[in-house]
Structure formats: C-alpha cells, structure tokens
Amino acid sequence: MTTMLDLNETPLRDVNAALQATAGMQPNTAFEIVNPRGSHALAVGLNAPISVRIKGSTGYYCAGMNQHANVIVQGSVGPGVAENMMSGTVVVEGDASQYAGATGHGGLLVVRGNASSRCGISMKGIDIVVQGSIGHMSAFMAQKGNLVVLGDAGDALGDSLYEARLFVRGSVASLGTDCVEKEMLPEHVDLLRDLLARAEVEADPSEFRRYGSARTLYNFHIDNAQAY
C-alpha cells in the first residue's frame, strides 16, 4: 500500500515525521511525496527499508543520513543529496547539485543526470554512480567507497584522496593533488560490473579508467610542502 503525502498540504515536519515513524518496520511500506517544490531536508533521517518516491525536484540534503530506505527522486536535487548516508539506496532521476553523497558511509547513490561540484566529498564508504558528468573538486578527501562516473569529471578530481576508488569513463579535466591513474585489474572490473548492475546502468566496465591515491600525503614530508 502506498501512502500519499502532499507538501502543498502537509508541512515538512509532518511529512518527515510520517516517514521516520516507520523506523524498525518491515519492507513493503511505500510512500509517494508530491509537490516537493525544492523543499530542503526532505526524507531525512529515515531508518527502515521503506520505499519513498518523490515526484519533483528537492532542495538541500534530500535523503540526508539515510539508513535502509530506498528513495527515488523523480526530478533534480539540491546540494548534499544523501549526505552522510549509511545504507539503503537513493536514486536521482535528474541532476544533483553540489556535495552529492558527501561523507556517506554506506549505501548506493545513483544520479541519472549530472552531479555538480564536490560529488562524493569526504566519502567514507558510500558507492556513488553518476550517469552523466561530475563537477570540480569531486571526491575531495574521499576516504572509502567507490565513485563511478559514466561522463566526464571536472577539475581537481580526487584531491587529497585517501582510499576511495574512482572510476571515470569520460575525460578528466585535471587530477587533484595526490590523485593518480591506476591500473584496472580484473578485481576492479568485477567490482565495477557489480556496481553498474546495482545501479541498473548499461556500460562496459572495460571502458573506464581507475584513479586512486598516490599516498604521498599519507605521512608528512617536506618535499610535498607545496601540496599542503
């Protein structure tokens, strides 16, 4: 059964409270949210394997800190979609603004359109698949997890990167400090194939290049001082 929530009639607090009240519930609970009209902090703090379909575009921090829930946005999202996500899946059918998946610890974020700057900033275990392109400073200080980009990447990809893995099919405008291209080993092809399948994206893993940390910033050395 699907519960309808209309943001033209129901305040944000009540919409989120209704979604959050499912904490601990079993799957198969479904919600449809209409008239989001760019609202901020929509469907945040969910903590159950429910499915939420948002019909329209949202503002900042949509599906922030998601746990277990499956959120689909039939529109575009503002800054910080699925920020600090722990688990579950968030799919954006349109574009995502800055900071998509920022500091995410787990789960899967799929952006069918483009993501703008700082996609995957400081990511800590989340998997992010972007079907379009991503903006500058993406995966800045990214610690863990995988970022897959079918289009192009903007400037300074993977700056100050830790152990996150970056896969880009298109061009990379420039690599950030301490980010280098790395060999695609069979294990990476397998990983990528799995990620693409989970994101329901058709693409050949062999067309991607892999980028990762050169690890020269891992322990301070004066010869790298220009990078600090």
Next chain:
Amino acid sequence: MCGIVGLFLKDSRLEPELGAMLTAMLVTMTDRGPDSAGIAIYNADAEKPFKITVQSPEGDTEFGTLADRVAALTGAPARLERKGSHAVLALGRDRAKAVLAMIRSDFPGLRIMSQGNRIEIFKETGLPQSVAEAFGVAAMRGTHGIGHTRMATESAVTTLGAHPFSTGPDQCLVHNGSLSNHNSLRRQLVRDGMRFETENDSEVAAAYLTHRLQEGRDLGGALRDGLADLDGFYTFVVGTETGFGVLRDPIACKPAVMAETDRYVAFGSEYRALVDLPGIREARVWEPQPAEVYFWERAA
C-alpha cells in the same frame, strides 16, 4: 550571505510579467536573506527618458520639494513617480547630469539608488514579501531584472546596505558570499575616483566592475578581470542596460542554479526559486562553472 534571483527575457511577450515572476522568485529566497531585499528592473520604455531612482525616509515632503526643484532646473514639469519610499524621476537625457548634481548638493537626505536609461532599483530592510509589496514590484514590466535577499554578514542592515548595488549608469550587481580583500580594494578604488555609500564588500565588487567599464572593458572582460582582483567567495549576478551576467569564484561554494529556454534565462541561488517559471520542466538547467563568465546581451 544571501539569496539571488535573476531573469533575462528573450521573449518580449513575457515582459509585462517580469515583475510578478521576479517577486515570486524573490519570496522563495526569504530564508536565505531575511534582513532586507531589493530588486533592479530594466524597463524597455518606448520613449526612453533618463531615469533616476531616489529613496528617502521622509518621502512625502522631500519628493514634493524635489519635483519643484527639478521643474525649475529643467524648465518643464517633473515626472516623478512614487513607489513606497522610493521615487523614479524621468527626464531628458541632456538635463541628467545637472539634476544629479543638484540632488547630491541640495538633498542630503535623498539616496540615489540608480540612474540610467532603463534601470530602476528598489530596496529596503525587511522581509522580501513586504519589500516587494511596498514597491508594487509584481506590477512592473521590463526586459530583465535581478533580485536579492540579504542576510548581512559584517556590514549594517540598512537600506543602502541592501542589494542590488549600482555604481554606474544602468549597472547593478548582487552578491552571495563574502569577499576577503575588499578593504584594500576600496581604498584603491577611492584613489581612482570611485564613490562609496557603504562599508559593504559587495559595493566594492560593483564599483570595481564600474571602474573597469569606465576604462573601456566590456562587462565580460571586467568580470574576467575580477577573477584576478577579487578574493574570497562570491556568486555575482550583474545587469547592464542590455546585458545580464553571472560569475562564480574559482572555489564556487555558494550555490547557483541557472535555467534557459527559448523564452528566458533565469538564475536562482536555489532551484526552489525557479520552480514556477513557465516551461521549467523542459528548460536546460545547470550550475554555472567556477571562474567562468556567463553573459547574455540583447539589442539595445
């Protein structure tokens, strides 16, 4: 720290609705800037008089006296239209300089908001909704316009501290962000002959662009120069008599969304500002790239 909205119309059939569209966009940005709000509107008036927009806290008495003085100076009845605490003076181009000088010397209580062939600026402290209503912005028509809601950072919450800032004929600028070298730059611009009304960092950016334009740069060139000379964080939207430009700093943290259709170009600090625009679902929507100048121009 603020919310910005902007509209540049390509389809003249939308011109009667410009004020209404901008007002709706402005009100969505209330949370980003509850301190004050302002709007610059470029009106394609058929007879093209020169327009001076002035503001006075004591409008009733001052505007009446001003009308008499302008009539005496120009030898014709003054065309002065009151809108809230502001009034728009329309006069012949040849008398503009003399009238501006007279206002500056004889009306210390009047603040000149804007001057030019097309620009009118209305701004006040207060919530965007009440500011827009006070001026009747919704009924205004025009070719392009820029609105701003302000959350003041370091400079005072006053009428003059509100955006847009206009430092040259038909020019205006609004800003979201915070500059870090504006004090030094202001001192340099003062030495170069620029005048300042506030301590606001955004006014420095406006005056910087005006100064560059005076030196013969076009707006695109002036904005590119700004990338080297203006330090800090900014998203600027600027207007000229016939143009509309957008620039984000190289770090580009402050939000910016643009939409373009064959009828208009629109700017919003957030997508929320754009949701009610006609045909927005089919529009090309994107975020301006850092350090890239975006500029649209229409026939004069």
Next chain:
Amino acid sequence: MKDNDTPRTLPRQSATFTREVNAEIRRAAATGIYDIRGGGAKRRVPHFDDLLFLGASISRYPLEGYRERCDTAVTLGTRFAAKPLELAIPITIAGMSFGSLSGPAKEALGRGATLAGTSTTTGDGGMTEEERGHSEKLVYQYLPSRYGMNPDDLRRADAIEIVVGQGAKPGGGGMLLGQKITDRVAGMRDLPVGIDQRSACRHPDWTGPDDLEIKILELREITGWEKPIYIKIGGARPYYDTALAVKAGADVVVLDGMQGGTAATQDVFIEHVGQPTLACIRPAVRALQELGMHRKVQLVVSGGIRTGADVAKALALGADAVSIGTAALIALGDNDPRWEAEYNELGTTAGAYDDWHEGRDPAGITTQDPSLMARLDPVAAGRRLRNYLNVLTLEAQTIARACGKSHVHNLEPEDLCALTVEAAAMAGVPLAGTDWIPGRGGY
C-alpha cells in the same frame, strides 16, 4: 694588562631572538616542518586575572554563605529545542576527541561531568561507548571531517554542537599524526592505520550562514526538533559570528577564545590567530542583546577557564555558562609532576608537555598506547574531575554571594573593575578606582 683583566661586555640575550626563538629556527631548519603541538596559546594575554570583583559592603548587601541560596543551575537550548539541557552547574566539559584522548580518559570525563550534574562533549572522532555510557548528558559534535558521524549517535546525543571553529585555530583544520591512528581510531574514522589524518577547515556540504540555516533544519528534522543545536565558533569575529549563528537558528552559541586548546595544530596558528577570551565575550553579548536574544540563545564561553573566579567573571560579562577542556585534563592528571622523569625523557617538563599528538603522554590521557592508557583509572580520575568541578562551582558561588546575588547569572559587568587599561577596554569595565572604560564615552 693581561687580557682577562680587560673589562668586557656581558653576553646579552636578544629580546627578539630569544633562546626559544633560536631553538625553533634551528628545529625548523633541521626538520622542514612547522611545529605542531597541542594546547592553547601560551603567551601572556589580557585575561580574567586582570579583572576584580567589587564585592558588597554598605551600598550592596552580601548573602550569607551556606545559609542563603546562591543557585547555579542553567538550562541550555531553550529557543527551539523540545528537550533543552538542564545542568546543575554552569560549567560544561568541552569537546575533545576520542583518538586525541584515550578511551579511559573519555570515560573519566563522562564520569566526572555526570557526578557534577553537567554535560560532556564528543570530538573529532565520533562517539564512543565509554563516553556515552558514562555521560548522563552528552553533546555530540558535528565537525567538518564527520569522522564517525552517524544518525544513530545523533539521536543518542542530548545536544548537537556544530563546530565552525575553535579558539586555538579559527579558520584552520587539524592534523592528527600517524602515531595515534591506531586500528580502533582508524576504524572509527574510516582511515588507513598509521597515516597522518588531515581535517578540513570548512564543512564539506555548507558554507556561510545562509547554508548553515538549512543544515540546522536538516539536523532538527533528523532528530525530531528535540535536541538543542549549539554552534561553536573560535574567537575570530565574535560580534558578527554570534549574530550570524543566531540568525541561522542556533539554540546555543559556544565561543572559544585563543587560550582554548586543541589536540594538534601548528604552533604559529595557536599563538597568532584569534582573540583572547576576555576580548570575545562583550562583542558576542552585544550581538545577542541587539537581536533581543541575550539569555534566550545561551552563550557558553571557553578558553582559559581555571578557577571559580574565571567562571564568575565570564558569567558577569554576560555568558550563561563556561566550558573547560585543558583544566579538565589537568584535573584528570595531565602534566602531573609525578611523571616528571618521563617528561624529562621526552625533552620537556611537567606543565610544559604539549606534544599530545605524538601519543606518548606519560599520564596516559592523550594517547592510544595501551600500556600508557592503563595508567589512568577512569573511576578515580572521574572523581577528581567531579571534585574540581565542585570547587569551581563553590568558588563562583562564594563570589556571587559576596556580590549579593542569589543566582550566579545575576552577576553583571558592573560588579567588576579592571586592573589594566587593556583589560578594561576588552571587558568593557572601568579601570579600578576610576569610572573610565577605554573606548567608551569618547575617550
């Protein structure tokens, strides 16, 4: 005349190139890295010591100690939060990270704070069971790094503190050197073991007060509008930053002056960026007053609070509460002279040890080394902290009663005078024996 009979000048040490300065030049030349250390500013700056209370006599009547009540309770977060924090004393424990501190040290802080009826605070490394389990009231810091940040802990917290800056390094990030990134610390922070951890200086997903307002909305929506939201700022531009924190929707502003400590940052940052705590309070209070929010948005002041007199002076200048970090660590046993021999081996002395980031703390507090950690008994250390907090409270009450106040919050700037022109100007109170407040009334 023999050479050694010729009068000579005495060797003279430069006041500019002191022994410390020269040693630092040689150290920099040898290593090629700036000095990183823990703690706060060590230089002398105008401080609470430069203020005195006037006390009561004939024009004002004092309260009788132990007989007539002088209350100390404070409630933080009364503006928007459904569940504000009710504390027995106006002294809280500042944010310090697990990672920078050992697990037992975090436990001891929780035990001490709980016994004294106040709150403790997490830090840049997530929430540990030690501190949640032993802290009746726990403030969860929300930092740029977001190490260990998760919604379960957010909901387990009693308040949320969004850290914009800290007094030791307003505008700076942090660095935890590899020695302390053990398996457990690395696991909590999602980092490889043994690497230098770099903390960002800005939050990853918002910049400026207009974005911050939306971030606060998100945190409130996730936690059902129950928990107070604090904003912690370093002593940089306290007037503007306080006003903007309030405009962005804060329940509480935490203001940390330059004497406030840090686990590790550049010495040049600690000593040369930020304003003294004394200079920060009045501008922040003025911002609150102008917005009609003084006492509605609570102000917590930290950075160099050591005694009940410091507590009372901060409250008199307009703070609602104070927060202690360094002093709490000393109460636990940090820099204790009993470890002098080991401090000497590390090339330092008790009281001067500040290489907290190296993880070799003889007192077993700022370390992840199991054998050193074992030196701190969290139960005994917690009791010491409780005792110390009680002394601070008693001292502040003693002063408040002497000024005729039945609640410490009724202390006012007019109860103070200053010993120096500098302190008078910074605190906005008259120079002792005069009615002169430098900078006021056209002077």
